[in-house]
Amino acid sequence: MLKYSQWNKSTKILTGIIAAILLVILFVTATALASGNFAPGKNLRRSDPTPAQVLKRPESSRLNAYTDFGQIRTQTKSKNNDTPGTVVVIAPWFSYEKADTELFEELSNKELFIENLISDYFKNFTEEQLVEKGEVEVKTELLELINNNLVLGKIRGIYFQTYIFIQ
Numbered sequence: 001m002l003k004y005s006q007w008n009k010s011t012k013i014l015t016g017i018i019a020a021i022l023l024v025i026l027f028v029t030a031t032a033l034a035s036g037n038f039a040p041g042k043n044l045r046r047s048d049p050t051p052a053q054v055l056k057r058p059e060s061s062r063l064n065a066y067t068d069f070g071q072i073r074t075q076t077k078s079k080n081n082d083t084p085g086t087v088v089v090i091a092p093w094f095s096y097e098k099a100d101t102e103l104f105e106e107l108s109n110k111e112l113f114i115e116n117l118i119s120d121y122f123k124n125f126t127e128e129q130l131v132e133k134g135e136v137e138v139k140t141e142l143l144e145l146i147n148n149n150l151v152l153g154k155i156r157g158i159y160f161q162t163y164i165f166i167q
Contacts, residue, residue, distance in 0.1 A: 048159040051093055063156060064098040066107050071162060074119040077126045086127040091162035092118060092142075094155040103153030110149070117145055127165050135163060 051065035069092050076085035096103050107114070121142055122130070130138060139158050147154045 048161065050161070051095075051159075054095060054157075054159070060095070062098050063095045064104070065093055065095055066104065066155070067093040068108070068111060069093065069115060072115055072118055074122045076122055076130065076165075077124060079126055079128075085123070087166040088122050088127075088130075089162055089164045089166060090118065090122070090160055093159050093161060094146075095157040095159070096153065096155045100153045103150065103155070106150055106152045107155075113149070114146055117149060118142060121145060127167075131165075135160070 051067055054060055055063060055065060071089055071091045073087060073089050075087055078085040094107070096107075121138075125133070133141075139160070143155065143158045146158070
């Protein structure tokens with residue numbers, strides 16, 4: 001059994017160790033922020049609105065959302081032949097005219113084809129090329145690509161609930 005003086009001594013030692021660890025963490029964090037090389041949240045993307053948020057807008061009263069895709073996982077083009085490309089996870093959804101029921105049927109029938117179009121698009125570019133293009137240009141090119149393959153109508157917009165590069 002520990003005597004009070006021994007207990008008090010071990011408590012002081014543990015408190016000192018915890019204090020030292022906290023000081024090291026604070027010092028490293030302060031150094032990283034002061035150096036300017038660390039920018040918290042610099043690689044975070046601003047998420048797209050949900051279908052409900054888009055459809056609530058007054059200007060969107062004539063729109064509907066096609067959200068049946070779920071997540072699409074694919075790989076980007078590799079930088080060189082020795083390494084595989086980066087895994088990309090995308091969860092797209094489309095807005096289209098509410099009155100265009102034929103387009104909804106076409107989207108439903110071509111769902112797998114459209115998923116393959118999206119997957120093939122990402123396979124044509126490296127992660128660096130996609131980041132350089134930016135999400136807006138990627139969406140614009142995908143919108144054009146998908147609309148070129150639709151016969152019964154055109155989608156109005158493409159949104160990503162998820163757009164992540166997994167390394």
